Amino acid sequence: MLKKGISLVLISLALGFISRNFGFSFHQAAAICIFSASILGTLFFWNFRLSFAFLGTSILLITRTIDLEHLIKFSSLEVILFLVGMMVLVGLLKDSGFFAWLVSLILRIPRLNANRFLVIISLISALLACVVDEVTSIIFIVAAVIEFCDYFEVDPSPFLIISVLATNIGSSGTVLGNPIGVLIASKSGLTFEDFIVKAFPIMLLCLGAAILILKVWYRKPLGELDRKIKELGSNEMLAKLISVPPEKELKISLAIFGVTLIFIALHRRFELLWHLEPNTILLTMPLISSGLVMAWKWEKARDYIEKDVEWWTLLFFLLLFAQAGTLKYTGATDVLATNLAKVASNNLGALTGIILWASTIGSSILDNVVLVAAFIPIIQSFQSLNINLQPLWWALLFGGCFGGNITLVGSTANIVALGILEKEKNIRMTFFRWFWVGLSVGVVTTCLVWAALVFLPFYR
Amino acid sequence: MKVREVMSCEVKTVPAQMSVQEALQLLFKLEISGLPVVNELGVLAGMFTEKDVLNFILPSYIHKVGRFVYTENPKSIRNKFSQLDKIKVEKIMRREVVTINEDATLCEAARLMLTQKARRVPVVDKTRKISGIVARCDVLRALAKEAQVL
Numbered sequence: 001m002l003k004k005g006i007s008l009v010l011i012s013l014a015l016g017f018i019s020r021n022f023g024f025s026f027h028q029a030a031a032i033c034i035f036s037a038s039i040l041g042t043l044f045f046w047n048f049r050l051s052f053a054f055l056g057t058s059i060l061l062i063t064r065t066i067d068l069e070h071l072i073k074f075s076s077l078e079v080i081l082f083l084v085g086m087m088v089l090v091g092l093l094k095d096s097g098f099f100a101w102l103v104s105l106i107l108r109i110p111r112l113n114a115n116r117f118l119v120i121i122s123l124i125s126a127l128l129a130c131v132v133d134e135v136t137s138i139i140f141i142v143a144a145v146i147e148f149c150d151y152f153e154v155d156p157s158p159f160l161i162i163s164v165l166a167t168n169i170g171s172s173g174t175v176l177g178n179p180i181g182v183l184i185a186s187k188s189g190l191t192f193e194d195f196i197v198k199a200f201p202i203m204l205l206c207l208g209a210a211i212l213i214l215k216v217w218y219r220k221p222l223g224e225l226d227r228k229i230k231e232l233g234s235n236e237m238l239a240k241l242i243s244v245p246p247e248k249e250l251k252i253s254l255a256i257f258g259v260t261l262i263f264i265a266l267h268r269r270f271e272l273l274w275h276l277e278p279n280t281i282l283l284t285m286p287l288i289s290s291g292l293v294m295a296w297k298w299e300k301a302r303d304y305i306e307k308d309v310e311w312w313t314l315l316f317f318l319l320l321f322a323q324a325g326t327l328k329y330t331g332a333t334d335v336l337a338t339n340l341a342k343v344a345s346n347n348l349g350a351l352t353g354i355i356l357w358a359s360t361i362g363s364s365i366l367d368n369v370v371l372v373a374a375f376i377p378i379i380q381s382f383q384s385l386n387i388n389l390q391p392l393w394w395a396l397l398f399g400g401c402f403g404g405n406i407t408l409v410g411s412t413a414n415i416v417a418l419g420i421l422e423k424e425k426n427i428r429m430t431f432f433r434w435f436w437v438g439l440s441v442g443v444v445t446t447c448l449v450w451a452a453l454v455f456l457p458f459y460r
Numbered sequence: 461m462k463v464r465e466v467m468s469c470e471v472k473t474v475p476a477q478m479s480v481q482e483a484l485q486l487l488f489k490l491e492i493s494g495l496p497v498v499n500e501l502g503v504l505a506g507m508f509t510e511k512d513v514l515n516f517i518l519p520s521y522i523h524k525v526g527r528f529v530y531t532e533n534p535k536s537i538r539n540k541f542s543q544l545d546k547i548k549v550e551k552i553m554r555r556e557v558v559t560i561n562e563d564a565t566l567c568e569a570a571r572l573m574l575t576q577k578a579r580r581v582p583v584v585d586k587t588r589k590i591s592g593i594v595a596r597c598d599v600l601r602a603l604a605k606e607a608q609v610l
Contacts, residue, residue, distance in 0.1 A: 100525050143521045150536040423520045426537075 004044040009398055011039035021331070027065045028332035034059055035374065036322050053319035066326045075318045078283045079186050083179060083317075084309050085286025089138050091308030092293045094299070096253035099140040100126065106144040111227055114222040117163060119211060121145065125163040126170025126207050129413075130200075131261065134178055135170040136163060138413040144419050152228040156223040161434065162398020164212050165405050165416045165441050169210055171399035172412075173203035175282070176264070176296055179317065180372040180400045186279055187376050188393040191268040197331045198459060201399060203454055206402070208444035213444060217437050252296075252393060260289040286409050320373050328377035337381035352391045355379070356453065357400025360446045364406035372400045391453045391460055398449040406442040408434040463569050464562040466602040467583045467592035473498045475506045480516070481545035483508055496582045496590055497553045503588045504555035506554055516552045517541055559584045562591060566606075569599050 016033030034056045041052030060066050081400045128137040149156035169178035173191050175185045268282035294301035327333045344350035362371040379392050404411025418429050453459045473496050489527045494509030517540040556575040560569055573596050583592040
């Protein structure tokens with residue numbers, strides 16, 4: 001602990017001093033030093049990340065590296081409010097039995113065999129991650145996988161890894177899949193429809209590639225599952241095991257969520273129709289829906305806000321965004337962007353590759369929100385160099401989502417799923433048991449994205 | 461009136477190393493829902509209750525899944541129940557235990573029971589060795605007596 005603390009202080013100070021010697025101003029160097037300390041703080045002391053964010057932000061204000069007005073501006077309150085609204089809606093869906101209903105659907109797969117299970121579990125994991133965030137979706141998928149594997153008496157680990165890899169891939173498909181999706185959408189001007197037209201097809205292509213890799217990689221566990229299905233009969237008994245009483249509340253909740261999704265999906269059209277600022281509908285729709293939910297369920301409204309909203313995480317995001325904004329405010333990112341463009345010889349393809357692989361490798365170690373928050377102001381600074389930003393935004397999105405597949409700590413979904421596995425089955429995943437399959441899927445899918453972004457004019 | 465005057469001095473405890481199966485049998489035998497857990501030095505280490513056993517045998521995601529309804533008892537519950545003789549009490553017991561000392565007032569005991577949602581509070585000395593246990597009914601009975609209501 002002490003060693004990590006000393007390393008954190010030394011590395012951050014060294015980065016600050018090096019920046020100062022490379023021509024950055026005092027405030028730029030201070031912003032780099034403090035932001036690095038926050039990033040390293042999340043890496044070394046995950047449970048203390050909020051205290052690092054509080055302290056770092058206070059130092060930025062006291063040293064006048066940023067003023068209060070800009071700190072609030074850069075904290076991306078609109079993104080935080082969007083996430084609050086979505087968390088309330090997910091709380092409603094959970095209460096109404098939506099996720100339990102989904103679990104029971106998975107357990108009722110008709111004409112069950114191992115390959116069918118592999119494909120369906122991957123597809124549902126990816127699609128559910130597209131509509132609710134990946135951390136929420138993985139809990140229910142893992143619940144289904146563990147119940148399923150318990151029934152057929154097979155090791156759940158391979159199937160759990162399959163569902164987590166598919167979840168991380170699926171989270172890149174829409175704005176809603178991952179906090180980085182909405183963050184990128186709000187900063188880049190890309191709409192939900194852009195995500196559906198450009199990100200969703202690549203996500204499906206990568207999911208297909210991942211399923212093929214996983215089918216070969218896990219041929220033995222899949223063969224074992226097939227044997228067990230034949231031995232124990234199909235899943236008729238399993239289907240009877242869990243039920244969700246169909247209630248009016250579930251239907252109403254689904255209708256509210258469906259209408260919200262429609263408005264979010266078509267937000268740009270509504271904004272143009274009603275002459276609203278870009279992203280107004282995107283960012284306010286979850287607030288409108290959750291406001292209505294809290295009026296409908298007024299006796300539970302306080303619970304939705306206090307228990308279903310992850311305030312700890314959201315506060316961390318808010319301060320992290322403000323710290324990353326300080327890099328832009330001081331002009332540090334302009335200098336970084338100019339140097340990065342020089343390294344890439346101002347070649348868009350090379351720059352796209354750099355952003356894609358840097359974010360993939362970075363998010364395999366760091367929380368992807370931390371990484372994306374650091375990259376956003378740099379990408380914004382490329383605008384002044386007349387560089388087309390669109391492929392860079394996609395590179396950041398896919399790198400941030402797919403990098404999480406490489407290591408078992410690469411994304412919150414991985415950590416949540418493995419935590420449940422350990423608690424339920426007493427199985428502790430080893431680093432390398434995850435790493436080789438994660439690396440294979442991570443590298444292949446990132447290569448596919450790289451090829452699409454570089455060779456398809458559609459993404460320029 | 462002080463806690464010392466109303467507490468039960470004969471306290472049944474379970475050793476932290478006892479199997480959950482044996483500890484559960486003890487709860488059934490004594491017809492109570494929980495017992496303090498002590499380590500090899502006799503120091504309070506935690507609290508073992510029926511709720512801890514339920515927490516262990518049901519899936520940890522049950523709270524998050526929402527309306528998950530089992531129409532038949534799944535194999536996993538039977539499997540987990542069969543593991544109870546291999547698991548030690550210290551693995552599933554609650555480690556954060558509300559305690560009180562002998563000289564505290566009944567009002568303080570009542571406050572702890574209400575705010576910390578505790579049915580019974582172990583009475584410990586400075587070394588955290590158990591000298592007694594005070595239950596909600598002990599406190600209420602004594603307070604009523606003090607007020608001469610009953």
